[in-house]
Amino acid sequence: MKLVAGDRALIVGVGRSGMATAAVLRDRGLRVTAYDDKPPDQLHEQSAALAGLSIELIGKGALAANAAGSDVAIVSPGVPLNNPAVLEIQRAGIPVISEIEAAYRIARAPIIAISGTKGKSTTTALIGHLLRSAGLAARTGGNIGSPLIREAAAAGPDEWLVAEVSSFQLEGITSFRPRVSVLLNITADHLDRYPSIDEYREAKFRIFANQTERDWFVGNADDAAIRELRDGPVKRVRCGDAWFSSSGAESADVLIKGGWIVRRARSKREAGKYVPVVAAADLKIEGAHNAANAMAAYLAVSLALLRGTEIGTSDDALVPGLRSFEPLPHRLQTVATENGVRFVDDSKASTPDAVIKALSVFDAPVILIAGGRSKRTDFAALAKAAGQRAKLVVLIGETAREIGSLLGKTPIAYADSMDAAVAVAKGTAEPGDVVLLSPGCASFDMFESAEARGDAFAGAVRAQPAASPS
Structure with missing residues (x-):
């Protein structure tokens, strides 16, 4: 169903995505009610903002009556589909969709959608940058920056929507169909939400579920699970497909x-x-994983601009954008250099695989700050990589002892705050060393977000005395 004036929409969850959805749909003339199961004393700000839009915020006691009168329920990504409220809505026969599905239903602009365990934000931002560098109008949103529904409402038919989409958001799609879909990689993550990596992988695969022969899928030829979409007994991708490879796989269309x-x-x-196309050394984003992100972005934009069978833009239009793109905050971002010691914020590295990739970037000795809240992932590979690459591992957060138990003879230290972790690192660092915050875990045990964690690291680096030259 299209979301049109007069429809009755129930928004489930009033976080960032839910609030944006409520505002956009109310502005389009829908009759909107919002629901959240948090206690009312935790929702004063949201309740006031919604009241200003003439939207009622209801709690558990009023859910049944409002669900029964709704045409559609739109679930925020933080609310799993097995949430009791969502199950109650489904039992009432009300269609349940995600915010990105709602965004697609109102969008006039074509969509390039990006997913994967790591690299989504960098690739999304880079695709937007490449489109703009080629002289085209582009908006980025979704799991990065502004909620996609807000950007979809504002974008005209001559613009591009570049959407970072998570597995949580993809769970609730029914017709979401990007012009180009990009799947970067799949490694174990969010196993606190999914029973196994198989369920997590299948949620990611929904990104191409509704694509047709007129669309394109961009996949990582080095990722066995993604490559199986092409090489398995049944080819699961029904649209055109193109591939990138960091390992030089000659089956790829773009490679190193x-x-x-x-x-x-x-x-x-x-x-x-x-x-x-471009020398990897000319990219401002470091590491083989970021070269892969750049290949995916280049390929996605080239395919998005196809005219018949001809690429719709030249390398000359895209290469300057590849060279000029700056790293995003909290992703291998150098925040200071003191007496020959480089301090790097990679706070967005919330999985062991992301830490391993970050460690591989540096030839210099590394002092690694890691730890946080577990997502039920295995830290054995992280510990092995740290043992090979780190001169010291400073451990923080709830997983500190768990990771420490795996590090064997690798020198370790424990810290109960980011300030303390940075102090230990500065006291150990020598000229030529890299102090790397790359936690491999979620942030919510100590910080409200990965961004806040990275900001705390950078703040501690600036506030404390400089690392002493030896």
Whole structure:
């Protein structure tokens, strides 16, 4: 169903996404009610904002009556579909969708959607940057920055919507159909929400579920689970597909060769040849994983701008954007250099795999600050990588002892705050070292967000005396 004036919409969850959805739909003439199961004394700000839009915020006692009178329920990403309130709504026969599904239903602009365990935000921002560098209008949103529904409401048909979409958001789609979908990688994550990695993987695969032969899927040829979509007994992707590879896999359309990002030649006359696009060293985003993000972004934009069978833009239009794109905050972001010691904020690294990738970037000795709230992931591989690459591991948060027990002979220290962790690191660091915050865990045991965790790291680095030169 289209979301049109007069429809009755029930918003489930009044976090950032839910509040944006309520405001957009109310502005479009829908009759909106919002629900949240938190105690009223925790919702004063949301209640006041909704009242200003003539939207009632209800609690558990009023859910049944309001659900029965609704045409659609829109669930925020923080609310799992097995939440008792969602199950009650479904039992009442009300369709349940996610915010990105609602955004798609009102969107006039074509969508490029990006998902994966890690790299989503960087790739989303880079795609938006490349489109704008090529002279096109683009808006980014979803799991990054502004909720997608807000950007969808504002975007015209001549613009592009570039959407970072999470597995949580993809759970609730029914017709969401991006022009180009991008799946970067799949490693164990959110196992506090999903019973197994199989369920998590299937949620990610929903990104291409509604695509047709007129659309494109961009996949990582180095990821076995994603590659299986192409090479398995049944090809699951029904649209056109294109592939990128950091390992130089020659089945890929864009890959790394000799330190360069290269693409397959497009003319029949040059079949089998590769054309240089940009040197990986020219990218401002560091590491092999970021080169993969750059390849995915380049490929997605090239396909989005197809005109028939011809690429709709030239490398000359995209390469300056690849070279000029700056790292996002909290993603391998250098926040200071003191007496030859580099301090790097990678607070967004919330999985062990992300920490392993971060450690691989540096040739210098690393003092690693790690730990936080577990997502039920296995830290054995992280511990092995840290043992090989780190001169000291400073552990914080709820998982500190668990990770520490796996580190064997690797020097470790424990800290009960970010200030204390930075003090230990500064007291140990020597010129040429890297102090790397790359936690491998969620932040919510000590901080309200990964951003707040990174800000605390940068603040402690600036506030404390400089690392002493030896």
